[in-house]
Amino acid sequence: xxxxxxxxxxxxxxxxxxxxxxxxxxxxxxxxxxxxxxxxxxxxxxxxxxxxxxxxxxxxxxxxxxxxxxxxxxxxxxxxxxxxxxxxxxxxxxxxxxxxxxxxxxxxxxxxxxxxxxxxxxxxxxxxxxxxxxxxxxxxxxxxxxxxxxxxxxxxxxxxxxxxxxxxxxxxxxxxxxxxxxxxxxxxxxxxxxxxxxxxxxxxxxxxxxxxxxxxxxxxxxxxxxxxxxxxxxxxxxxxxxxxxxxxxxxxx
Amino acid sequence: xxxxxxxxxxxxxxxxxxxxxxxxxxxxxxxxxxxxxxxxxxxxxxxxxxxxxxxxxxxxxxxxxxxxxxxxxxxxxxxxxxxxxxxxxxxxxxxxxxxxxxxxxxxxxxxxxxxxxxxxxxxxxxxxxxxxxxxxxxxxxxxxxxxxxxxxxxxxxxxxxxxxxxxxxxxxxxxxxxxxxxxxxxxxxxxxxxxxxxxxxxxxxxxxxxxxxxxxxxxxxxxxxxxxxxxxxxxxxxxxxxxxxxxxxxxxxxxxxxxxxxxxxxxxxxxxxxxxxxxxxxxxx
Numbered sequence: 448x449x450x451x452x453x454x455x456x457x458x459x460x461x462x463x464x465x466x467x468x469x470x471x472x473x474x475x476x477x478x479x480x481x482x483x484x485x486x487x488x489x490x491x492x493x494x495x496x497x498x499x500x501x502x503x504x505x506x507x508x509x510x511x512x513x514x515x516x517x518x519x520x521x522x523x524x525x526x527x528x529x530x531x532x533x534x535x536x537x538x539x540x541x542x543x544x545x546x547x548x549x550x551x552x553x554x555x556x557x558x559x560x561x562x563x564x565x566x567x568x569x570x571x572x573x574x575x576x577x578x579x580x581x582x583x584x585x586x587x588x589x590x591x592x593x594x595x596x597x598x599x600x601x602x603x604x605x606x607x608x609x610x611x612x613x614x615x616x617x618x619x620x621x622x623x624x625x626x627x628x629x630x631x632x633x634x635x636x637x638x639x640x641x642x643x644x645x646x647x648x649x650x651x652x653x654x655x656x657x658x659x660x661x662x663x664x665x666x667x668x669x670x671x672x673x674x675x676x677x678x679x680x681x682x683x684x685x686x687x688x689x690x691x692x693x694x695x696x697x698x699x700x
Numbered sequence: 701x702x703x704x705x706x707x708x709x710x711x712x713x714x715x716x717x718x719x720x721x722x723x724x725x726x727x728x729x730x731x732x733x734x735x736x737x738x739x740x741x742x743x744x745x746x747x748x749x750x751x752x753x754x755x756x757x758x759x760x761x762x763x764x765x766x767x768x769x770x771x772x773x774x775x776x777x778x779x780x781x782x783x784x785x786x787x788x789x790x791x792x793x794x795x796x797x798x799x800x801x802x803x804x805x806x807x808x809x810x811x812x813x814x815x816x817x818x819x820x821x822x823x824x825x826x827x828x829x830x831x832x833x834x835x836x837x838x839x840x841x842x843x844x845x846x847x848x849x850x851x852x853x854x855x856x857x858x859x860x861x862x863x864x865x866x867x868x869x870x871x872x873x874x875x876x877x878x879x880x881x882x883x884x885x886x887x888x889x890x891x892x893x894x895x896x897x898x899x900x901x902x903x904x905x906x907x908x909x910x911x912x913x914x915x916x917x918x919x920x921x922x923x924x925x926x927x928x929x930x931x932x933x934x935x936x937x938x939x940x941x942x943x944x945x946x947x948x949x950x951x952x953x954x955x956x957x958x959x960x961x962x963x964x965x966x967x968x969x970x971x972x973x974x975x976x977x978x979x980x981x982x983x984x985x
Contacts, residue, residue, distance in 0.1 A: 500877065502873065502876070502877060505873070505876070507796075530879045530880070530881055531879065533876065533877055533878065533879045534878070534879035537877060537878065538877040540870060540873065540874065540877075542870060544868070544870035544871060544873065544874040545874075546871055546874060546875070546888075546889050546892075546893070547871070547889075547892060547893045548889075548892065556875070556878060556880075556888065556889075557878040557879060557880075559888070560875075560878060560879055560880040560881075560884050560888070561879065606874070609874075609878065610878065613878060613879060
């Protein structure tokens with residue numbers, strides 16, 4: 448059972464109108480591990496990530512074929528509850544995007560969306576989530592303050608806390624550090640390693656060092672294809688494909 | 701040579717801008733100069749809070765008209781604001797972009813329909829309907845509110861649509877990624893983010909409703925009486941000025957300027973209150 452992948456992608460094709468952004472992509476995401484997607488800009492890694500919680504549905508003219516199984520069930524099957532899917536597979540975006548609400552209301556948002564009305568329970572989960580994102584100590588005295596006044600890395604961790612509140616199974620991160628400085632980046636990376644104990648994480652990054660530092664599995668993508676996928680150590684030290692080797696050694700991309 | 705051109709352009713624009721502001725100021729000063737002395741001659745209490753308006757007999761109480769203006773404006777807002785904001789939300793969130801590009805200018809064109817046309821519609825269609833279904837003379841607070849509520853729709857929709865459209869897409873994505881439905885993301889995030897623009901649209905609409913004259917004269921009934929029900933006819937402050945100005949001389953003329961002062965002040969107060977609520981709410985959040 449342990450070895451069963453949480454998410455299993457096979458032969459995924461995705462089109463934006465006429466343009467084919469993903470070509471026959473396979474991927475297996477192992478539970479409670481960090482999987483990194485790397486590759487040059489426009490290679491389809493973000494598109495693949497967004498396919499995993501169906502955020503691509505928001506774009507007009509997107510067509511998908513192939514299958515994405517979340518614990519054995521196809522998330523593109525007709526009748527799938529997309530809201531429920533997105534609660535189970537949460538997402539942290541490239542630019543921190545806290546809502547223009549108070550810190551407290553940001554974290555409580557997902558709970559209220561889910562219809563939780565019990566104030567005490569909400570309060571408890573908000574505290575727990577902020578603690579899990581290492582924000583509680585700094586923010587506990589100013590929960591009523593606007594989230595937009597926080598520094599960027601706290602905003603990004605608030606977005607993580609907001610996600611943890613709804614207890615997702617998988618956390619998707621779309622270049623979560625690209626708007627942050629190196630120190631803030633290091634903090635987010637540490638946080639990810641900490642969260643790995645309880646959550647399955649898939650991260651898109653254009654920072655190869657980051658992928659090497661934090662991920663257990665990596666996939667190298669190029670022009671919509673999954674060139675190579677496997678244990679991170681293998682990808683970075685003994686890539687099987689020439690193109691992967693060129694990329695990770697810095698000769699390309 | 702080029703620098704001189706810059707200078708000339710700068711001063712020319714400055715002159716235009718200043719004369720625009722100056723002419724507004726002059727108008728305000730003139731109204732106050734004509735109206736204020738009258739208020740003190742008659743006494744504020746006998747002017748603002750007395751219910752008898754009979755310039756021939758030296759009675760200048762405009763209280764019924766103040767009440768009428770407030771009722772009609774409030775009624776127009778009760779009808780126009782929810783409809784307009786709902787329309788703006790619908791246009792932004794649920795209508796495909798190409799369709800919206802057609803609908804929005806169409807709605808803005810509605811603002812160009814002369815108010816007399818709206819008034820005519822009110823007299824011919826709305827008033828008889830109210831008379832038949834709810835009693836009273838038909839020409840009434842209700843008729844005026846409905847007509848004004850429709851007339852302010854383009855203002856509310858257009859400005860609210862812009863405000864909602866300016867909400868970053870990342871807020872929407874964030875809400876949806878947390879499992880929110882489309883509607884939840886609209887009312888829990890988008891509307892809150894666009895709040896100040898939406899309130900601004902309602903303030904502007906309120907100013908328009910309060911200041912509208914022609915359509916109101918046609919459908920409100922123009923009786924100087926404190927209304928007790930929405931089917932009662934009323935005369936608003938603006939209607940009063942327009943109706944009486946033709947044969948107003950001396951004190952009566954000053955009384956109308958004083959009415960103008962009241963309108964001016966009421967609009968200032970409304971805007972002030974609305975603006976401070978925006979600021980207060982932003983700070984509290």
